[in-house]
Amino acid sequence: MSTPSGDQPATEPAPSGEPGGDGRAGYESVESLLLGPRTWTRSEVAHLAGVGTEHAARIWRALGFPAVADEDPAFTDADVEALRAGERLIHAGVITAESETMMARALAHHLSRLAEWQVHTLASQITAEGGDRAEESVLTLLPELELLQRHVWRRHLAAHAARTLPREDKPDGGGEDTRSSQAKGAGAFPVLRRAVGFTDMVGYTRMTRGLDGPELARMIDRFEELTTSVIAEGRGRVVKTIGDEVLFVADTADDAAGIALEIASRTEADPALPRLRTGLAHGAVLNRFGDVYGSTVNTAARLTALARPGTTLVDTELAAELAHLADYTLKALRPVSVRGYKRLRPVLLRPAVERRG
Template identity: 30%
Template sequence: MERGAIPGMAVEDLRNGWTDQDLAHARIVARLRARGHTLERIAEAAREGRLAYGPVEQILPGGEERMTLDQAAEATGLEPDLIVRIWTALGLPRELDRLSRSDVEALKHVAAALAAGLPDEAFLQLARVYGQALSQIADAEVRLVHLYFHVPLMREGVSSAEIAERMQHLARDLLPLATPIMEHVHERLLRHFIEQDVVGHMELDVDDEEHLSGRVRTSVAFCDLSGYSRLTEEEGEEQAFSTVERLIEAVQATLPEGGRLVKTIGDEVMIVCQDPGALVDWSVGLMSFFPDRPRPRIGIHYGSVLYRDGDYYGRAVNLAARIVARASGGEVLVSGDVVDAVRGKATRHLRFENIGEIKMKGFSRPVVLWRVAAAEQ
């Protein structure tokens, strides 16, 4: 306190008691000290307002009475080992002997979901998806508020106490809005994917053996920017990334019915779609949005993939990734399996050019590739 580690707090203030904000700052100081930071360095960071985000923690649940893992198991009816697996799948901190009342209430919802008939393995996969998605959301919320709210206040020279107060007010205003927004988006997307699943079962041949093993037959596309590394060197990271953002926005805005953006990795986008013809159509059309360098390139394969934890794995995915690596900017390359799947359908507006058998890294047999473009009018 005397060294300024807790802003605005002096020894004589102890007579009047500690405020919630003081206690929150004290917890932050204790954590930073445990990580080896000196009081002088902590005090400097506090004066600069860099620790002002910390007191927001006190308006979040989790500070109440704690329970042990065995107590949680008794309260929920879940086996301790299953609770550990669920907690790990969700990616939550492994503080299983310090579970809060709200943690236990959440586990009761899990127990109800399992009691309703959802298999343990299915729930664990859902838990991994929930954990990964919500971790990304929470990380984005913190980082974006930091970049667009916290840092500007520091640059303006606002006092650390005022920054902390503004941050708390912002959190109190925004947190109650996050849940209903996410609930609405979840319900809308759930309705969409239920519709897609029903349509998919009607239009595609269902292989019972594949479905029982967690496999689905779908088309997989990878799309990235040709020459992205060189663009980064020539134009700088921010300019290059703005091009990536434009690509991702174009993909999201134009995806065909039934198409889904699975993930982005750097400048690369992975897409799945049960209808290979629609995915090929979309890929050729996407090129018209990027007439100038750097242009996207796309590789597509159609086959059986393993579905786990909201993602797709297996030979078909690996092959699609290899195919895009063989494409040039502005090109759409597809495997022979894609051509076989769309043969006889309405593809007169497209031109398919057989470019021969290509040896792919990691694959024992060459793969026949086709270049697809819009047919000349």
């Protein structure tokens, strides 16, 4: 969804300072190939899409783009079609007028990061070639990027559908068991029972002072490679990475515990990484545009901050879920007072003695 703006008149500056001069020719060439010619003002694009100008401006701001002057023909036919697509989703009952803005914001959050990485990856090649050869590169590479993005997106759609939608091969219809009240209707966000985990690098701030850019990039890449691999193998899902830590969820406490202990084991055997620590909690989680919210998430974060290097702390609810399983040993620790919790009761999670031996 790509649309227009209001508020403070301003025009979006063209990128400059890139290799190959001021970058203007390369930028205009790439933009034209991606979006088509700029034709419409913000009031015209709203009229053509059949929406109000303030509505269009709100979506444009949610996408993270700067305001555009009233008389500036800054928008394309693709912007009109994107606005119309949003309206069709509203009329179909898939989203509401209110959640359309939230959806635009979520799309922008994830896709802008992807776009930034892709442009940096391709920029040196495109600007070095210049002119017609630059356009040829864009025309050649863009379909390949789109193919990869579409395939990965569809793969994730299929994976989430398998967990969420009813299945014919199960007597009860299958699908997610929310075990919690859940809002109904278009644009509703489910509240599910999940295991939530944070894993972070111990001493990250101190370590980064002595690393140059390439060294820091290698360490972060190794951290993300190890954690995301273990989470995927353990049937979990990475929610996001936040600097030196990763937030993940799993359907069961058993899955989350297995992930945490495997991360600790592999890190201990990897000299390229600092020690990691993990906090896990189990309970109700609000799932909103791929992110998770609620006290369960907060508890997992507090437990991570309390954990010693190489260890995993869990809350009492997750410990209760694991108590009957022979794969783990659990040791209740003294209650502690942390921000937001007067008596947080951490439980130390370890693999069973036979596994450790």
